[in-house]
Amino acid sequence: MRAKEDPGERPRTSLAFAVLAVVQATLIFTITLIAVPLPDIGREFDLGPADLVLVNAAYGLPFSGLLLFGGRLADRYNGRRMFMTGLVVFALASATAAFAPGFGALVAVRFAQGIGAAMAAPAALAVLRALYPAPAAFGRAMATWGGVSVLGAAVGTVASGAITTWVSWRWMFAVPVIVAVLALAVARRLLPSGPAGSSRPRPGLDPAGAVLATLGISVGSYGLIVSGDHPWTSATVLVPFTVGALLLSAFLAVERRVRQPLLPPGFIRKPSRILGLTGILLASAGTGVVTFLLSLYLQQQHHWTPLATAGAFIPFTVALIATSRAAGVLVGRFGAVRVTTAGLLAGAAGLALLAGIDPDTTFALGLLPGLILLPAGTSLIFSGAAVLSTADVPPHQTGLAGGAMNTAMELGPTVGLAALMSVAATQTNTVTGYAWAFSTAAAVYLATALAALMLNRRTTPPQHAIIHN
Known part of the structure; x- marks a missing residue:
């Protein structure tokens, strides 16, 4: 029998969802907005390779490091309040970045952008839970939400090439400023308070855990980032x-002893949640590595311009959008585990196609099939994994779930790029190294898909019932 229309599906709620989704996409867009114009920034400020690495990483380091604490703030102080606070910081930092007079100032404001994003991203999920309080509606919303972030990264790559070609790279920062200002203008009228506004006692802050997690993730991530330019030894x-590893070990030890840990040990032990967070990490890693390596390949091997390179990722973006529109329906019909598994298999096939790359590979026949199949799989992974990551999460931990999801999403490109560039470095020929990196990524996707198949056989995933009830 057809379920009654959920109140959360009314036009006002749909508009609120759109606002949150655009903000989330913009937070991820901001990671990649200077990826293509980095050479121009280096020439303007006379920067070396190490300086460019720091400029590129300055946003992602605090973003990934502070997300768990940002989730706790959303659960404690009200989702909408923290969402708006984060957007204010994000908007001011973005506006300042457009006028940065030098290297130090640009790194500082990119760092401030990351702090604002780490406050806003998990809070957005807390507000989303308040928008869709019914489990069925929330499950459907998460199935759609899953494809939002990766779309933001893809659009960032395309837009940065176009804007850099026609105007200064500084205009890239106008996008986050405009989105943040518009969202702030409608937030108080359109968005409800987050789940933290309930009568349940507010969770503690766990300052020791917050400091250890933030420093551990940020410092460890920096080590992974610079591994691209320096030997591991x-x-x-x-x-x-x-x-970073020692700090994270200390964080896990502290979390076992405090009364209200920042990351409760049992939160990520559930097999379906582990699969969801792993899927998000792998999907973001795959897209990040492919974007990075193919941008280098097209510009260095085939001498494409930044604009042409950005245009090469238009089919990638179109495939993301097209598959995202169907992914939510597929999750509702077949369940999140099956859709995630299908996405991993499709992504593995796309990466395997790209592994055939060589110095003479053409775009249309050699790269395009993989650049369509991989994003199609990625959309399915993100949609299914978002549902798996938030299934059975109580409302007062929705910010925590958002922090965990976004942490996995942020760490994916960092961990993936460091690991796969190490694989590529084993080959003396650069393009052969790229092929080995794509082959390794395909093998990891395939192994994770097999694990997901075993999980699907052993369990009846609760998220399937959540979406259908």
Whole structure:
């Protein structure tokens, strides 16, 4: 029998969902908005390779490091309030970045952007839960929400090439400013308070856990980022990576002893949630690595311009959009585990096609099939994994779920790029190294899909019931 229309599906709620989705996409868009114009920034400020790495990473380091704490703030202080606070910080930093006079100022404001994003992203999910309080409606919303972030990254790559070609790279920062200002203008009237507004006692802040998690993720991520330009055995890589690992080990030890841990140990032990977070990490890693390596390949091997390189990813973006529109329906019909598994298999096939790359590979026949199949799989992964990551999460932990999801999404490109560039470095020929990296990524996708198949056979995933009830 057809279920009654959920109140959360009314036009006002749909508009509120659109506002949250555009903001989430913009937060991810901001990661990639300077990826293509980095050479121009380097020439303007006379920067070396290490400086460019820091400019590129300055946004993502605080974003990934502070997300768990940002989720706790949303659960404690009200989702809408933290969403708006984060947007204010994000907008001011973005506006300042457009006028940065030099290297130090640009790094500082990119860092501030990341702080604002880490406050806004998990809070957006807390507000989304308030928009769709019924489990069935929330499940459907998450199935759509899953494809939003990866779309933001893809659009960022395309837009940065176009804008850099026609105007200054500084105009890239107008996009986050405009989105943030418009969202702030309608937020108080359109968005409800987050789940933290209930009568349940507010969770504690766990300051020790917050400091250890933030520093551990940020410092460790920096070690992974600089591994692209330095050997793993160098102090530049080994010291921050080791310090980050020690800090995260201390964080896990602290979380077992405090009364209200920032990340409750049992939160991610559920097999379906582990699959969801792993899927998000792999999907973001796959798209990030492919975007990075193929941008280098097209510009260095085939001498494409930044604009032409950005245009090469238009089919990638179209495939993301087209599949995202169907992904939510597929999750509702077949269940999140099956859709995630199908996405992993499609993504593995796309990466395997790209693994055939060589110096003479043509775009139309050699790259385009993989650039369509991979994003199609990625959309399915994100939609299914978003549902898996939030299934059975109580309302007072929705910010935590948002923080965990976004942390996996942020760490994916960092971890994936560091690992796969190490694989590529085993080959003396650069393009052969790219092929080995794509092959390795395809193997990891395939192995995860097999694990998901075993999980689907052993369990009846609760998220399937959530969407259908």
